[in-house]
Amino acid sequence: MTGARAASSPSETPVEAGVGILIVDDDPAKLVALRSVLEPLGENIVEARSGADALRHLLKDDYAVILLDVRMPIMNGFETAELIRQRPSSELTPIIFVTALDRVETDMGRGYELGAVDFVFSPVVPAILRAKVQVFVELYRSQHELKRYRKQLQSLVQERTAALTAINRELDAFSYFLSHDVRAPLITLDGLTKSLLDGAGDKLDPDGHDQILRMRRACQQIGELFDGMQLLFSLTRGDMRREEIDVTTLASQIVEQFRANEPSRKVDVKIAEHLTVMGDSHMVEILLRNLISNAWKFTREEDEAVIEIGKETVSGETRIFIRDNGVGFDMIYAHRLFGAFQRLHSQSQFAGEGIGLASAQRIVNRHSGRIWAEGALGEGATFYFVL
Ligand SMILES: Nc1ncnc2c1ncn2[C@@H]1O[C@H](COP(=O)(O)OP(=O)(O)OP(=O)(O)O)[C@@H](O)[C@H]1O
Numbered sequence: 001m002t003g004a005r006a007a008s009s010p011s012e013t014p015v016e017a018g019v020g021i022l023i024v025d026d027d028p029a030k031l032v033a034l035r036s037v038l039e040p041l042g043e044n045i046v047e048a049r050s051g052a053d054a055l056r057h058l059l060k061d062d063y064a065v066i067l068l069d070v071r072m073p074i075m076n077g078f079e080t081a082e083l084i085r086q087r088p089s090s091e092l093t094p095i096i097f098v099t100a101l102d103r104v105e106t107d108m109g110r111g112y113e114l115g116a117v118d119f120v121f122s123p124v125v126p127a128i129l130r131a132k133v134q135v136f137v138e139l140y141r142s143q144h145e146l147k148r149y150r151k152q153l154q155s156l157v158q159e160r161t162a163a164l165t166a167i168n169r170e171l172d173a174f175s176y177f178l179s180h181d182v183r184a185p186l187i188t189l190d191g192l193t194k195s196l197l198d199g200a201g202d203k204l205d206p207d208g209h210d211q212i213l214r215m216r217r218a219c220q221q222i223g224e225l226f227d228g229m230q231l232l233f234s235l236t237r238g239d240m241r242r243e244e245i246d247v248t249t250l251a252s253q254i255v256e257q258f259r260a261n262e263p264s265r266k267v268d269v270k271i272a273e274h275l276t277v278m279g280d281s282h283m284v285e286i287l288l289r290n291l292i293s294n295a296w297k298f299t300r301e302e303d304e305a306v307i308e309i310g311k312e313t314v315s316g317e318t319r320i321f322i323r324d325n326g327v328g329f330d331m332i333y334a335h336r337l338f339g340a341f342q343r344l345h346s347q348s349q350f351a352g353e354g355i356g357l358a359s360a361q362r363i364v365n366r367h368s369g370r371i372w373a374e375g376a377l378g379e380g381a382t383f384y385f386v387l
Pocket residue numbers: 228290294295298324326327328329337342343344345351352353354355356357358375380381
């Protein structure tokens with residue numbers, strides 16, 4: 001085979017071997033002359049003795065450039081070019097017309113209309129012709145490489161999509177399993193312990209009473225864990241719509257809800273004016289709620305709890321932060337903060353499931369953003385995010 005194969009998907013193979021150059025002339029002597037000019041390029045030079053012969057070659061193989069004699073018997077260069085252009089596989093192959101006629105005699109306008117990229121007039125200057133052909137050979141190689149990369153990328157995307165679809169299906173099945181097969185017996189268990197307490201509570205000794213109460217609490221905790229897991233699953237999928245969100249207003253509303261739930265707590269909350277982000281409103285609300293709820297919770301032991309919500313611009317990037325002066329955390333464990341069910345504080349000190357920051361991370365990921373934290377034990381914590 002002389003030219004690069006057209007029929008067997010040329011984009012799959014790298015063009016390491018010579019690239020095809022088709023030279024078309026009815027005069028064998030001129031073909032020999034052209035070949036000797038182009039041979040130093042080290043590519044595959046293929047000869048055709050007529051327009052029909054050229055079309056046959058083009059059917060089989062793919063060429064970087066065609067050098068086409070204008071004056072040929074039966075089918076001249078222009079007629080051949082017209083047919084070459086009609087075929088999808090060669091409609092974009094560059095054509096250089098080679099002609100012994102002078103510029104006045106040659107209908108260059110028609111040639112360019114037929115897709116000629118250049119005209120070369122005899123006597124040919126070898127170095128110039130070689131340089132021109134070389135340009136198209138390089139172009140062909142680059143296009144071929146690009147096609148190959150695109151194909152590789154497409155198959156990579158396909159593979160990943162298939163893998164993701166499979167994982168999502170498993171998540172769906174798992175989520176269904178949690179909400180039906182596991183939750184139903186849990187609800188029954190919770191109901192039974194409740195009726196046991198209601199019906200026979202006075203016959204139980206204090207220990208028995210306490211144990212049943214603990215069973216009920218455990219049931220509720222497992223139920224909350226399931227809710228958290230389902231929230232995590234739902235955040236990974238589902239549609240999202242970006243719009244401008246007024247973070248200042250949203251954060252104030254969330255803080256007001258926390259105040260209403262715990263009116264006894266005195267927390268100084270400072271929220272900067274005009275904070276906005278572009279994001280999905282439902283997800284951004286969950287994100288803010290989780291971060292504010294942590295700041296609220298982990299400042300519980302402070303006499304003068306302070307929470308600050310604001311923005312900073314560093315190297316042109318604007319980040320929103322939620323800062324508190326609570327118990328803080330050890331930066332050595334910072335990498336664990338955003339993992340599902342990871343907690344740095346004991347359940348007895350600060351209750352929670354360890355889902356809040358994992359959800360926050362997923363929301364930020366879905367927005368192709370970043371979230372990170374800084375803190376020190378006993379010195380509060382700051383959570384930053386960019387959407
Ligand atoms: N503002 C903060 N100050 C100190 N530690 C924090 C802060 N926010 C998060 N943490 C640490 O990160 C852990 C994970 O936080 P996350 O919000 O995921 O879980 P949680 O608050 O314990 O439970 P929940 O699922 O109810 O949110 C917390 O348990 C805590 O140890």
